[in-house]
Amino acid sequence: MNKVLIALGLAASVALVGCNKQKEPETGATTGEHLENAANQASHDISDATKEAEAKTQAATDEATSKIEAAGNEAAAKTEAAAKDVKNAAKEATANTAGAIEQGASNVRERTQQ
Template sequence: MNKLLVALGLAATVALVGCKKEPAPETGATTGEHLENAADQAGHDIATATENAASDTATAVDNAADATSQAADNAAAHAENAAHDAKEAAKDATAAAAQAVETGAANVKEKAQQ
């Protein structure tokens, strides 16, 4: 925005210094016409800068939304995998505990029979 104001100030200065109140032979424009043209150009520049900023902002928001969605999907997949791994570990631990109980009971039964 500051650059735009500086450019507008320079354009106005050039228009005031470079043009006489009477039409100049090279352009035929008066100082007022130069100022009007500079103002029109500044208006177009502001509109273009605004459109570009809006487009860049929309793109950034879209990219952030996509990244957030991807991160959520990854987190859900990792959580699902962790839950599956925990379930399998619990099954393995239960099976090992059951095997240990059966082995212990078999040892006790064998010693009791002797």
């Protein structure tokens, strides 16, 4: 009975050691080749991600530049309109002042002639 148990123990040990053997990858490539391929793929993935990030950054920069330019143009147009309003108001105030002076002078002449 002991011999049977010892034989079973040895068979189990051999089976376990046999199962732990590393099999070659199904592709026939070595582990080093798999690692090299994985490194190449990672390099390509990083390159692609970098290009995508660069494109998105450029698009965001272009959009921001466009919005800043539009805001600058709008501010310039509003400043020009305000300057025209100030100029027109100054002309009107000058005309009103001149009219008031003429009216005052006319009133003074009438009084002096009476």
